[in-house]
Amino acid sequence: MNIIDDLKWRGAINQATDLDGLKKLTEDKQIALYCGTDPTGDSLHIGHLIPFMILKRFQLAGHHPVIIIGGGTGAIGDPSGRKTERTLKTESQLEHNTTALTNQMKKLFGTENFTIVNNYEWLSKLNMIEFLRDYGKLFNLNTMLNKEVVASRLEAGISFTEFTYQILQAIDFLHLYRNNDVQLQIGGSDQWGNITSGIDLIHKIEGSDTEVYGLTIPLMLKSDGTKFGKTAGGAVWLDPKKTSPYEFYQFWINQDDRDVVKYLKYFTFLSKDEIDDLAEKVKAEPWKREAQRRLAEEVTKFVHGEEAVKEAERISKALFSGDVADLSVDEIEQGFKNMPSVDVENKKENIVIWLTDNGIEPSRRQARQDVSNGAIRINGEKVDDVDAEIDPSSHFDGKFVIVRKGKKHYFLARVK
Known part of the structure; x- marks a missing residue:
């Protein structure tokens, strides 16, 4: 199955600039594509994970993922999804967060057929005259104001700093196209305006027939209409110090029957046949929760490794049976973290x-x-x-x- 067809089946495509053209491109060649994250924190949570799961699927299909850790854009602040201005991070905070996120990405993507970059390397070299003359001149103010991410902020107010974020992200796409042969940017649904700004900039500078594409993923909601990824205790983090592997495993195993098949499609690399089989078991034998167990196993293995799955299962079994004598000190810390x-x-x-x-x-x-x-x-x-x-x-x-x-x-x- 072509990667685009696979994403369609998984329900993982929200918007695309030219889906047919992108499908043909991915059938004709192995492409480079990118997704970015700003170092506003020192760990991703599972809500952030979704676009990177798509990037990983491309990698497994033989394509080359490039990840931007936004040391430059992170110093500015993305207005997407916010009603107020971000509090700017200090240089030391950005440096610490960049190192932590880089290590997380290396763990998820490995070291082969994968590139990670920091946009501070090129954005920091721009001076004001270059920025305004070479790039600012190519952006129409009315078009920028009509971007959803900006329009939603106009009533409350938006600073010039955050207003120009879409230009910086567009420069990122141009830089990666020129230096890393990147032809596709992936992001969450709130990144559509930033992605199309990058494509417009490339077309204006490199030519209107330049093959570059954008793709966003749907906003993830639970069956009850609430936002995915939050628990009573807050976000579910990829950092094991913030959310232990056992807690991480428990989050997935406790998913609702109404959501579990959707999450299997989004968050695992199981085949269509395997997921269809699990979907039938949800209908026929929901009390066995086999789909939830497989979901928990697959996502925990991807984020924390095989040993973390075994550890989480060992803790779960011990707590259920009461046979806790053989648990390690670390396993007790994980399993009893939220108990009296x-x-x-x-x-x-x-x-x-x-x-x-x-x-x-x-x-x-x-x-x-x-x-x-x-x-x-x-x-x-x-x-x-x-x-x-x-x-x-x-x-x-x-x-x-x-x-x-x-x-x-x-x-x-x-x-x-």
């Missing part, structure tokens, strides 16, 4: 007193009853003796005590 926790002293103590004094049980009477009834497990082991003693230093390098009360309620005691 309490700090405890590193001293041996009677279990009834320990449970009560640390707030896990409301009273000693209730503690004795739960212990006697076998409802309490400490570090995976059932404790039914009210005279038993807790030794916080006995497991998990003396850092944690895991309490399970009943079948579902966990508590993490952090040893001081």
Whole structure:
């Protein structure tokens, strides 16, 4: 299947400047294409990931992806998707974020058939006269004002700095066309105006018959109409320090049946036959959640690697079964991050007193009853003796005590 046909089937195309022409181009040759991100933060989240998944599909089909980390445009601020002016980053912040994002991209795209660049390298060399004479003269003010990203900001106001962002991004496309043979830019739906500005600039400078194209992806919404990628705890990050691989895995495995097939198409590299088979299982056996498990496995493997999948599955299995004794300290940190926790002293103590004094049980009477009834497990082991003693230093390098009360309620005691 041609890459364009594959993207159509996956529902991954929102707008394109000339889809038939682009399809023919990709059938005739291996092309270079690009997508960019500004270093406004030191990690991408899964909402940012979508256009880069498209870029990865082109790479797997033999085409050459180029990624811009916008050290230059990031110093200006993209007005897209915003109602107010961005707070400008300092040079040190931009440098730190650029390094972090570069490392994330290398992890996703590898080192072969892939190029990563920083537009600070060429934008920083422009002086004001060159900018106005060589580029500003080619942009019509009325056309710029009518771009959706600008028009939506006119009532509240937009600075000249952010107003000129589309010119800088257009220069990026021109630079990559000239120096990296890039013929296609990919972006989110909010980037359409910036992408077409780049194509217009190339046509004015290089000739109207120059083969360059633009393609945007649809805005991702969940079946309930809310924005994809947000949770009660905030964004789901690619940085494992911000969102652990276990949390990342859990996000995907908890997706609604109504959304999971769409996400399989967008976020995995499974074939049409494999996804169609999983779609049938969603209809016939939704309680097995096989599609969700496969989604979680594939996306976690792509972002964090095979070992992270095994680790996430190990944590999930241990929490479900209660067999937590073999979890590592790092796995406990991941699996219990959002569960109730309490700090405890590193001293041996009677279990009834320990449970009560640390707030896990409301009273000693209730503690004795739960212990006697076998409802309490400490570090995976059932404790039914009210005279038993807790030794916080006995497991998990003396850092944690895991309490399970009943079948579902966990508590993490952090040893001081």
